[in-house]
Amino acid sequence: MENKVGLFYGTDTGNTEVIAHHLAELWKISELELIEACDMTAADYDRFDIIIIGLSTWYDGDLQSDFENFFEEFKTIDFSGKVVAMFGLGDQTGYPEYFVDGLGILGEIILENGGYIIGMWPNEGYEYDESKGLYDEDHFYGLALDFENQYDLNEPRLEAWIKQVEQEIEEMVEEA
Numbered sequence: 001m002e003n004k005v006g007l008f009y010g011t012d013t014g015n016t017e018v019i020a021h022h023l024a025e026l027w028k029i030s031e032l033e034l035i036e037a038c039d040m041t042a043a044d045y046d047r048f049d050i051i052i053i054g055l056s057t058w059y060d061g062d063l064q065s066d067f068e069n070f071f072e073e074f075k076t077i078d079f080s081g082k083v084v085a086m087f088g089l090g091d092q093t094g095y096p097e098y099f100v101d102g103l104g105i106l107g108e109i110i111l112e113n114g115g116y117i118i119g120m121w122p123n124e125g126y127e128y129d130e131s132k133g134l135y136d137e138d139h140f141y142g143l144a145l146d147f148e149n150q151y152d153l154n155e156p157r158l159e160a161w162i163k164q165v166e167q168e169i170e171e172m173v174e175e176a
């Protein structure tokens with residue numbers, strides 16, 4: 001695949017950054033550019049047809065701070081023709097009513113603005129009460145990772161998710 005992928009990530013204490021860098025190492029099918037959310041502009045989103053977004057959720061269902069500050073601009077981005085995959089970090093035990101809400105807050109906008117989301121992830125194996133991160137009854141908008149309670153599952157989940165996303169992209173390229 002020739003298209004470069006843009007990976008936008010927002011982190012407050014570094015956890016999402018660790019995952020973003022690990023993802024970049026494991027990513028095989030194309031070049032990938034990492035962009036930290038504190039540096040991003042709406043124009044950066046225009047540069048990529050395939051986008052990965054990683055963010056954590058904070059303070060009872062709020063976006064990670066850089067995405068929070070950028071949210072009004074995020075709502076103006078035209079995602080039509082773009083393919084987006086997301087991963088979200090959260091704490092299902094500490095914040096069971098807001099687990100990975102950030103995934104859904106951004107996911108809704110991406111869909112409203114014409115984007116196509118891949119990499120939706122089954123919600124099996126997590127224990128929480130409510131989540132805006134759910135796309136439907138059984139799936140999050142993207143990969144959900146929990147450093148606080150399921151740290152050991154990060155690696156296998158990330159590897160499986162990358163495989164899923166790469167496969168979905170390759171199938172789209174073949175069909176095009």
Ligand SMILES: Cc1cc2nc3c(=O)[nH]c(=O)nc-3n(C[C@H](O)[C@H](O)[C@H](O)COP(=O)(O)O)c2cc1C
Pocket residue numbers: 010011012013014015016017055056057058059060061062064089090091092095098099100101147148
């Ligand atoms: C004060 C505080 C509030 C948090 N609020 C939420 C929340 O509402 N929902 C959630 O899923 N996780 C919540 N978390 C957990 C963080 O999302 C989690 O620690 C994540 O790994 C942080 O990633 P980062 O270092 O990339 O920002 C909260 C953590 C703290 C310390």
